[in-house]
Amino acid sequence: MRLNTKMRYGTRAMLELALRYSEGVTSLSEIAASQDVSEKYLEALFAALRAARLVQSHRGPKGGYVLARPPEQITLRDIFDVLESPEPYVPCTSGSGSCERWATCVTQRVWAEMYSASMQVLASTTLADLVAAEGAQCHPSWSYEI
Numbered sequence: 623m624r625l626n627t628k629m630r631y632g633t634r635a636m637l638e639l640a641l642r643y644s645e646g647v648t649s650l651s652e653i654a655a656s657q658d659v660s661e662k663y664l665e666a667l668f669a670a671l672r673a674a675r676l677v678q679s680h681r682g683p684k685g686g687y688v689l690a691r692p693p694e695q696i697t698l699r700d701i702f703d704v705l706e707s708p709e710p711y712v713p714c715t716s717g718s719g720s721c722e723r724w725a726t727c728v729t730q731r732v733w734a735e736m737y738s739a740s741m742q743v744l745a746s747t748t749l750a751d752l753v754a755a756e757g758a759q760c761h762p763s764w765s766y767e768i
Contacts, residue, residue, distance in 0.1 A: 626706060628670075629701065629706045631663065631664070632670075632704075633698060633701055634657045635653050635659065635664055635668070636671070636677075636689070636696070636701055637752050638652075638653045639653070639677065639749075640689060640696075640750065640752065640753050641756060643692070643693055647688050648686045648687060649686035650664050650665060650686060652686070668687055670704050670705065672687075673704075675690050676690055676691075677690055678690045692750070697745050697749075698744040698747045698748075699741060702741075711733055712730070714727065715733050715737060
């Protein structure tokens, strides 16, 4: 699995809003500076996140963005569904008509399970989890071994 730049930068920007959740509205320029991401690029990401009702925008001189729900109610899967392609890793896992070998291919099951497992990780990880990990700088139960 390879996450696109929109997902990686969008998640970092959403984490920034989660870290500042109690402070209220945060401007795109503050997020861009903190996360070292182009403000113009963030504008496009936030348009999609706003349309999906993950963030709310506030206009005016002190305008910016705020999470639409508390950090514990927004999962990485919510962000993924907005910023990533919804396609499974391998087209053959999307249904019986997608591949001529679908009924007999034993590897198809592995790809489907891999996709399902990664989606479960995203669905079970909230922005609040990332805020806690940011504060601790390391989450002891997370393993990065391959």
